[in-house]
Structure formats: C-alpha cells, structure tokens
Amino acid sequence: MERRNFIKNIMAVSAVAVTVPNSLLAEETEKAKVSKAPAVKGPNDMPLADAIKAITDGKEVKESDKIKLTVPEIAENGAVVPVKVEVESPMTEEDYVKSIHILNTKNSNSRCADIMLTPANGKAYFSTRVKLAETQEIVTIVELSDGTFMKAGKSIKVTIGGCG
Amino acid sequence: MAEKRKSMIKIKPKKYKVGDIVKVDFIVIHPMDTGMAKDKKTGKIIPAHYINDITFSFDGKPFTKMKIWESVSQNPYFSVNMKVTGKGKITVDYTDNLGEKNSKSKKVKPKKA
Amino acid sequence: MKKIVLTLALTGTFVLAGEQYSMSAADKKMYEEMLENNPADIFVSDGEEIFEEEFGGEESLAKFLDVSEKDLAKYIAGFPRYVKKMGNVVGLDQVLQAMEVEQGKKKDALDSEKIFNTSAYVKSLANDLPVSIDVKENKEIENSFALGKKLYNTRRGYRGLSCNSCHSLPGSVLRTQSLPSLGGANAGGTWPAYRMTLSKLVTLQERSRGCMKDAGQEPLPLGSKEMVALEVYITNLAKENKKVVTIPGLKR
Numbered sequence: 001m002e003r004r005n006f007i008k009n010i011m012a013v014s015a016v017a018v019t020v021p022n023s024l025l026a027e028e029t030e031k032a033k034v035s036k037a038p039a040v041k042g043p044n045d046m047p048l049a050d051a052i053k054a055i056t057d058g059k060e061v062k063e064s065d066k067i068k069l070t071v072p073e074i075a076e077n078g079a080v081v082p083v084k085v086e087v088e089s090p091m092t093e094e095d096y097v098k099s100i101h102i103l104n105t106k107n108s109n110s111r112c113a114d115i116m117l118t119p120a121n122g123k124a125y126f127s128t129r130v131k132l133a134e135t136q137e138i139v140t141i142v143e144l145s146d147g148t149f150m151k152a153g154k155s156i157k158v159t160i161g162g163c164g
Numbered sequence: 165m166a167e168k169r170k171s172m173i174k175i176k177p178k179k180y181k182v183g184d185i186v187k188v189d190f191i192v193i194h195p196m197d198t199g200m201a202k203d204k205k206t207g208k209i210i211p212a213h214y215i216n217d218i219t220f221s222f223d224g225k226p227f228t229k230m231k232i233w234e235s236v237s238q239n240p241y242f243s244v245n246m247k248v249t250g251k252g253k254i255t256v257d258y259t260d261n262l263g264e265k266n267s268k269s270k271k272v273k274p275k276k277a
Numbered sequence: 278m279k280k281i282v283l284t285l286a287l288t289g290t291f292v293l294a295g296e297q298y299s300m301s302a303a304d305k306k307m308y309e310e311m312l313e314n315n316p317a318d319i320f321v322s323d324g325e326e327i328f329e330e331e332f333g334g335e336e337s338l339a340k341f342l343d344v345s346e347k348d349l350a351k352y353i354a355g356f357p358r359y360v361k362k363m364g365n366v367v368g369l370d371q372v373l374q375a376m377e378v379e380q381g382k383k384k385d386a387l388d389s390e391k392i393f394n395t396s397a398y399v400k401s402l403a404n405d406l407p408v409s410i411d412v413k414e415n416k417e418i419e420n421s422f423a424l425g426k427k428l429y430n431t432r433r434g435y436r437g438l439s440c441n442s443c444h445s446l447p448g449s450v451l452r453t454q455s456l457p458s459l460g461g462a463n464a465g466g467t468w469p470a471y472r473m474t475l476s477k478l479v480t481l482q483e484r485s486r487g488c489m490k491d492a493g494q495e496p497l498p499l500g501s502k503e504m505v506a507l508e509v510y511i512t513n514l515a516k517e518n519k520k521v522v523t524i525p526g527l528k529r
Contacts, residue, residue, distance in 0.1 A: 122247030
C-alpha cells in the first residue's frame with residue numbers, strides 16, 4: 001500500500017538527513033546574520049574589546065579555571081539564554097570577588113551585566129538570562145579584591161527554529 | 165514604596181539558619197526593550213526601556229549592586245547568594261533607563277540552630 | 278502525488294533522537310533549573326488575585342461546578358470536562374467565562390491576559406495531582422475524544438501535515454528544535470505555560486493555534502468544539518503517560 005511505503009520512506013529519508021544537518025545549520029545561521037543585522041543603532045553599542053578595556057583599564061586578564069561558567073551548548077531560544085557564573089573564593093574581607101561581568105561577542109552592545117559583590121554574599125555566584133541575536137560566545141570577566149582580573153568564555157549555538 | 169511593577173523575591177532553601185548561605189532570586193516583569201526592535205504593527209522602533217540598576221540590601225545595608233544592560237532577557241531573573249546573619253529584611257531597589265524606580269522586599273526568618 | 282512529495286521533503290529535515298542536535302543532559306538540567314524561576318509564576322499569582330477578588334475564589338468555582346470545595350482540586354485535574362450546566366465539553370478558560378456571564382459581568386475574551394492568567398492559577402490548584410481526564414465518563418466527552426483523535430490524525434493545510442506527523446515520535450527534532458511527543462512531554466499537564474519566544478503565559482489551545490499557523494494550517498478558534506476536542510485528546514495522552522499537573526510550564 002502506498003501509505004506503508006510512504007512511512008518507510010520517512011525513516012529512510014530521516015536516516016539520510018543525519019549527514020545533512022551541519023551545512024543546513026550553517027546556511028540558516030548565515031541567513032539569520034544577514035536578516036538580523038541591525039539597521040538601527042542601539043543606545044549602548046559597544047564592541048567587546050572596548051567593553052573589556054573599560055572594565056579592566058587595560059590590565060592583564062588571564063583565563064582561570066577558578067571560574068565555572070555554565071551556559072547551554074545550544075540555546076532552546078535566543079531570547080532567553082540562561083547564564084551562570086560561580087567563582088572559587090573565600091569571600092572574606094581580605095580575599096573576595098569584587099565583581100563579575102557578563103559580556104557577549106556578537107550583540108551590538110557586548111555588555112550584559114556588571115555585578116558588584118561583597119563578602120556578605122558568602123559565595124561568588126550570579127545567574128541571569130540573556131538575549132543572544134546569533135551564535136556567539138559569552139565571556140565573563142571577574143575582578144578580585146586584590147585588583148587582579150580573570151576570565152572565561154563559552155560558545156552557544158543560537159539557530160532559527162524549525163517551527164514556531 | 166508602592167510597587168508599580170510586578171516582581172518576586174525567592175529565598176532558597178525555604179528553611180535556613182544563621183550562618184547558612186542562601187540563594188536570593190529576583191524575577192521582575194519588565195519589557196527590557198533594546199531600542200532596536202520594530203513594532204510589528206506600526207513599523208516604528210520601540211524605544212529602549214530596560215532595567216539598568218539594581219541594589220540588593222539587607223536591613224538597609226547594600227550587599228550587591230548590579231549594572232544591567234538591554235541584552236538581558238525580557239521579564240528578567242537575577243540570582244545571587246547571601247550569608248544569613250539574622251532576622252531581617254531583604255530589599256531589592258531597581259530603576260530603569262526611563263527613570264522609573266521600584267522596590268520589593270522579603271522577610272528573612274532564620275530557624276533556630 | 279504532489280502532497281506526498283512535499284511532505285517527504287519536509288520530513289527529510291527531521292532528525293531522530295540521539296543525533297547531534299538533541300539536547301544534552303547538561304543543557305536539560307539548565308532548562309529544568311529555569312523552571313524554578315519561571316516569570317509565569319508572577320502571572321499565575323496575578324491570576325490568583327483576580328480569581329479571589331473577581332470570581333469569588335474556590336468557593337464560587339466549586340459551587341458553579343457543583344462539587345465540594347474538598348474535591349475541587351481533584352475535579353480540576355480532570356479537565357476538559359462535560360459541564361452539564363454549560364451543555365458542552367469545555368476547558369477551564371470557558372468555565373471562567375461562563376462564571377462571568379452568570380455573575381452578570383462582561384465576558385472576557387478567551388485569549389485575554391485575564392483568562393490566560395486566571396485559568397492558569399485555577400489549574401495550578403491541581404498541581405502534583407495526576408492528570409485524570411476520563412474520556413469514557415459520559416457520551417459527550419466520548420464524542421469529544423473521538424473528534425479530537427480524528428483531528429489529531431487528519432492532514433490539513435498546504436503542507437499536508439497532521440499533528441501526528443510531527444508529534445508522534447519521542448525525540449524528534451526539526452533543525453535543532455524539539456518536536457515533543459505530546460503524551461510523554463506532558464502537554465496536558467504543563468500548559469498553560471510561559472513561552473520564551475513570546476515572553477508570555479498562554480494556554481495549550483493558544484499555543485496550538487501558533488503551531489497550526491506555522492504548519493500551514495488554518496488555526497482552529499479558541500473554545501471551538503474542534504479545539505476543545507483536540508485538547509481532550511492531547512490531555513488524555515498525558516494521562517496515558519501517567520503524568521502529573523505542573524503549572525505553570527516553561528516552553529520555547
């Protein structure tokens with residue numbers, strides 16, 4: 001019967017589709033980039049390099065594994081992307097995380113949030129949800145009470161959905 | 165101060181003692197408009213309207229300050245930790261780029277050790 | 278012949294579970310954590326205020342539905358139901374509307390924020406109870422279920438898709454977005470839910486309309502015999518999967 005063959009075909013075609021996704025994905029994100037290029041300038045446009053300079057005043061920033069940055073590998077939805085930053089720190093008056101900065105690499109304003117902590121927090125932790133216009137990296141810059149800076153970054157895939 | 169915006173403060177876990185470090189969650193209903201999106205009906209740019217400043221205080225003493233940008237999601241959520249020092253009140257004061265000021269409070273009631 | 282070719286082309290982009298774009302366990306955990314801070318909690322709390330102040334709370338609802346207040350939560354977990362006084366199989370949103378009419382007030386639209394938020398609060402009274410719709414309870418709900426089942430499996434629109442085309446296999450993915458198998462995903466117990474793409478709390482029927490539009494189908498009107506029948510069928514899928522009411526949900 002035609003219907004049975006049809007169902008069989010779905011399985012066959014789906015199996016073949018496995019090797020296609022990568023390029024399909026790339027094509028879609030390219031299209032997204034073009035269609036999402038803002039025609040309007042945002043009120044706070046600032047590229048990443050400038051934002052980092054403003055935060056660190058040009059001081060050295062090292063990658064650190066004391067920072068645990070948790071973001072999804074693939075964003076279910078670019079409008080609500082969860083971001084969590086945890087930093088190993090005693091959070092005492094002598095040694096605490098002074099600030100956590102959350103930045104992105106492709107939005108026209110690379111800044112998302114600047115959090116100023118105190119020992120009263122007990123732990124260096126911050127979590128929020130951000131909007132990402134396209135696949136990009138989330139970067140976090142951490143400032144310690146001794147004036148040194150650390151950083152960590154992770155990539156997040158943001159795609160146009162298949163349906164709504 | 166009467167709250168013009170709707171928000172919630174949650175403390176987790178629900179039961180805690182003095183000395184514990186709790187999670188303080190703050191969610192607020194706010195458009196967080198970037199100033200770059202167009203109104204689908206009128207075609208005009210929706211002006212930027214986003215929360216830009218938040219202060220978390222315990223019994224009047226600030227313990228966390230935040231500078232927030234328009235890249236944060238609509239109806240945003242902010243979460244930090246707080247070391248419990250005793251009975252009191254957490255207050256979250258927040259303003260947006262249009263100058264609107266709001267405040268939300270929640271009592272802190274530690275259990276006996 | 279043409280219809281089948283179109284459908285094949287579309288299904289060609291479906292990827293089955295376990296392939297690279299299904300959600301990783303770590304990502305799943307992150308999104309589950311988001312449920313603990315669902316903006317919809319605030320909308321549900323608004324709904325609570327409206328329910329108490331304008332509808333008369335559980336006392337009024339129990340009276341309208343002719344059940345005891347003690348049994349109300351369990352009764353709510355069985356919706357959509359045939360409500361004799363309304364002469365139809367209806368959802369909680371329609372019950373609220375009917376209460377407004379009975380109280381001599383202006384009827385709010387089924388897609389108004391008020392009805393979305395208040396029906397979400399009412400359904401949340403049944404949180405943690407099993408989804409308990411009984412599609413054999415009476416002739417009316419039996420008919421509604423049969424209609425819903427038929428609609429779920431009927432191809433409509435220029436793409437020749439039925440609900441079943443996309444929502445039958447667990448773990449289906451369409452270009453990185455999951456197409457949940459509605460029973461296993463507990464659509465019946467997790468809607469009304471916060472939709473991240475809309476930053477809004479909406480009902481299952483409203484969400485279905487959006488899905489129908491994307492699938493190239495004429496969307497069924499909210500509260501229509503057909504849409505309620507579909508909700509009955511989908512809710513029964515949750516029951517068959519032994520799911521529990523968890524309102525509000527959090528969805529893409």
